[in-house]
Amino acid sequence: MKTELSGSHAGGSIQSSTAADAVNDIVMAGNKSKGGRPYFLEDPAVERVLNITMAVAAEVAVLHERMDTIERILEAKGLLNRKEIENYIPDENAAEERQGWHARFSARILRIVQQEVEAIAHPENNTPMRTIADEINEM
Amino acid sequence: MPYQLPPVWTELKQHAVFPEFSHDERARYNFLANLNRFISTVIAPGNQLAYAKRVEPAFVNANGRGFADRFEVGEAMKQDPVYQMWASLRRSTMEMRQQNGRAVVLRQAQQLANRVAKELEHTDLLQLKENFQVPPYLRHVDNHLMPGSYHTEYFQGDVSNAANYDSGLFVTSGGMLGSLTDGGGRAIAAWIKETYPDFHPHQILDIGCGLGHNTLPIAIAFPDAMVIGIDAGAPMLRYGAARAHALKVQNVKFIQADAADMKEFADGQFDWVQTTMFLHETGGKSIHKIFKEIGRVLKNGGLNLHIEQPQYTPEMSMYEQFMRDWDAYYNAEPYWGHMHDLKPEELMEEAGVPKNKFMQVGVKAINDLDKKKQDGKVTEDYGRSPIWNVFGGWKAE
Numbered sequence: 001m002k003t004e005l006s007g008s009h010a011g012g013s014i015q016s017s018t019a020a021d022a023v024n025d026i027v028m029a030g031n032k033s034k035g036g037r038p039y040f041l042e043d044p045a046v047e048r049v050l051n052i053t054m055a056v057a058a059e060v061a062v063l064h065e066r067m068d069t070i071e072r073i074l075e076a077k078g079l080l081n082r083k084e085i086e087n088y089i090p091d092e093n094a095a096e097e098r099q100g101w102h103a104r105f106s107a108r109i110l111r112i113v114q115q116e117v118e119a120i121a122h123p124e125n126n127t128p129m130r131t132i133a134d135e136i137n138e139m
Numbered sequence: 140m141p142y143q144l145p146p147v148w149t150e151l152k153q154h155a156v157f158p159e160f161s162h163d164e165r166a167r168y169n170f171l172a173n174l175n176r177f178i179s180t181v182i183a184p185g186n187q188l189a190y191a192k193r194v195e196p197a198f199v200n201a202n203g204r205g206f207a208d209r210f211e212v213g214e215a216m217k218q219d220p221v222y223q224m225w226a227s228l229r230r231s232t233m234e235m236r237q238q239n240g241r242a243v244v245l246r247q248a249q250q251l252a253n254r255v256a257k258e259l260e261h262t263d264l265l266q267l268k269e270n271f272q273v274p275p276y277l278r279h280v281d282n283h284l285m286p287g288s289y290h291t292e293y294f295q296g297d298v299s300n301a302a303n304y305d306s307g308l309f310v311t312s313g314g315m316l317g318s319l320t321d322g323g324g325r326a327i328a329a330w331i332k333e334t335y336p337d338f339h340p341h342q343i344l345d346i347g348c349g350l351g352h353n354t355l356p357i358a359i360a361f362p363d364a365m366v367i368g369i370d371a372g373a374p375m376l377r378y379g380a381a382r383a384h385a386l387k388v389q390n391v392k393f394i395q396a397d398a399a400d401m402k403e404f405a406d407g408q409f410d411w412v413q414t415t416m417f418l419h420e421t422g423g424k425s426i427h428k429i430f431k432e433i434g435r436v437l438k439n440g441g442l443n444l445h446i447e448q449p450q451y452t453p454e455m456s457m458y459e460q461f462m463r464d465w466d467a468y469y470n471a472e473p474y475w476g477h478m479h480d481l482k483p484e485e486l487m488e489e490a491g492v493p494k495n496k497f498m499q500v501g502v503k504a505i506n507d508l509d510k511k512k513q514d515g516k517v518t519e520d521y522g523r524s525p526i527w528n529v530f531g532g533w534k535a536e
Contacts, residue, residue: 016294019249023293029242033281038469040217040226051231058170058235065166 143180145172146314146508151306154319155385156254156378158244158302167239171310175232179313179520182225189221190458209451209460216461230469233284233311240307241286244299252296258381265380266394273371274397276422276474283311284471289349289372301350301378308352315506315525316352319386322504322525323415323446324353328360330502330529335442340364340410344436346398346429347417350379351391353446357413358383358391364410369396399428407438412490415446416527419475426478427489434491437534443490444531446502451479462521483530492532499530 016022041047074080090098107114119126127135148160148168160168194215199205206212216222244251259265273290281288287300308320316322331338341364345354348368358366370376373395380393396403398421412433421429437443451460467475484497504525 014292014295014297019245019252019294019297021294022297023245023248023299025242025245025248028245028286028293030238031241031286033237033284033286033471035280035471035473038226038230040223040230042223047227050227051234054174054228054231055235058167058174058239061170062163062166065169066162069162 143176145176148172148309148314150314150318150508151309151320152318154382156251156258156298156302156381158247158251158306160243160306164239164243168307168310171232171236171239172313175310176313178225178228178232182228183520185221186216186225186462187458189219190216194219194222195458206457209457209464212457212461213464226465226469229465233470236307236310237284237286237303240303240310241299243306244302245293248293248297248299251298251302252294255298255377255381256296258384259377262380262384264384264392265376266392267373267376268395271371271373271395272397274399274422274425276420276425277371279422280471280473282420282471289370289375292374296377298374298378298381301372301374304375305350305352305378305382312525314508316504317506317508319352319355321352321356322506323527324356325505326502326527327353327413327415327444327446327529328356329505330500331442331444332360338411338442340442342409343367343411343413344369344404344409346412346414346433347420348375348379348393350375351383351393353415354379354391355383355386355388358388362390364390366391367394367404367409368392369394369398369401371395371397399425399432401432401436404436406435407441408436409441410438411442411444412437413444413446416448418445418447419472419478421478422474423477426481426486430486430489434489434534437490439534440536441534442531443487443492443534444529445483446527446529447483448475448479449528450481450483450530451476459521465521487530487532491534493535496532496535497530498532499528502527502529 039047041050071080071082071085075082148165151157190212194212195206198211198215206215277288277290285300285304287293289300289304291300293299305320308316312320317325340361343357343361343364343366345351345357345366345368348354348370349372351368354366354368358364368376368379368391370379370393376393376395383391383393394403398417418426418429433443448463449455451463455463463479464476466472483499484494487497488494504527506525
């Protein structure tokens with residue numbers, strides 16, 4: 001499997017005659033360019049997370065645009081009235097289901113922050129696992 | 140003033156060899172164009188504020204003097220959280236733009252190569268060379284963080300990197316270069332016609348033409364001339380020739396050649412030699428060979444013009460020089476800084492243009508997507524705005 005091809009043909013000798021032999025599109029799409037990558041934030045780990053977050057943000061935007069396309073096509077076909085969507089007010093049952101979805105969504109995103117809080121709230125539950133392993137060996 | 144939205148990606152003209160995009164691939168580019176617009180108009184001005192309000196005052200306070208050069212500005216700005224976040228986001232968008240664009244073209248790389256080959260059947264628009272030596276300054280770096288740069292071919296007949304460039308420049312520029320990404324070429328052609336209505340060139344050379352974005356507007360504006368575009372990158376030339384054929388521009392050729400050694404052209408062959416955003420992607424020794432060669436192939440009394448970003452001059456603030464230098468280091472255009480330190484009138488003398496025939500003007504992109512929505516005001520986004528410095532002159536008779 002070819003994983004790194006960027007710049008490898010400088011000067012012009014091409015080993016492959018077809019794309020099927022030469023191209024692994026999933027990996028090569030994300031090839032690194034030449035030169036050391038600069039990190040601007042003080043902690044490179046934070047910058048990595050920022051990059052992952054921005055990529056996820058892109059995919060959220062893509063989903064939103066796809067949903068918008070679906071709504072417009074359905075409306076054009078008379079299957080949907082987007083004003084109805086804008087003016088939609090959930091009944092009691094639907095409201096509870098939807099609010100529950102939002103709550104779980106927030107909880108999933110902020111899991112790590114929640115657990116930091118739990119760690120402070122219950123210091124007795126923060127024993128390092130190596131210590132626990134030794135302890136449990138005596139049990 | 141209301142927020143100015145970039146045009147949607149689908150306003151790009153889909154010529155016959157343009158890569159195919161799925162719905163979500165288009166949406167990814169719409170996201171990135173908007174993200175870039177937001178970063179450049181809302182977040183980037185924070186750099187100027189941080190500089191003026193705290194970075195410079197703190198430096199003066201600590202050192203009893205102002206900044207000596209743009210590198211000192213850079214060291215101080217690196218400590219500022221607003222700059223750090225802006226720079227980190229900007230780098231991130233550049234990398235995302237490459238990954239998303241490459242994902243589109245690499246999955247259809249063979250089809251693109253086949254479409255280009257078919258478009259070029261029975262044409263003589265393209266001349267590639269066996270064993271062509273790609274100049275060292277190109278092999279040394281992946282310009283604009285584009286893996287493989289302009290010249291890498293992953294297989295025979297490959298045009299992937301050119302198709303990626305063509306379909307993705309929209310994202311980086313926020314759609315400000317027009318539906319064929321040709322705002323620079325249109326601007327220079329219009330400026331020449333207006334400023335020199337009696338200039339009727341027959342042979343025009345466009346050096347570093349890439350895939351011909353800015354070459355075709357010149358060919359269209361001067362239908363009686365033959366325009367020759369040269370470049371080192373085979374994928375760019377192949378794709379560019381096919382694109383020109385698809386757009387029915389006939390008075391143009393794409394030839395693989397080294398600008399520092401244009402042995403295929405005769406002394407005094409050209410009435411006009413043009414480069415567009417090319418010089419800053421060369422090298423510190425090569426640039427002088429290139430100007431000498433330009434002087435050789437340009438006929439006496441001929442015109443030589445270069446579209447570039449502004450040179451760094453003592454009148455330009457240290458802050459602006461630093462901001463303009465950003466792309467040099469962080470968008471992989473490392474010759475950018477050194478090139479903009481040169482004196483253009485001295486370069487032109489190397490091409491045979493005397494100082495009294497030297498000229499320098501500012502030119503703004505002609506964007507057919509503008510639709511008068513925008514009021515012509517562009518937030519300065521150093522190195523990215525579609526506003527250029529044109530320098531050049533007329534070779535001595």
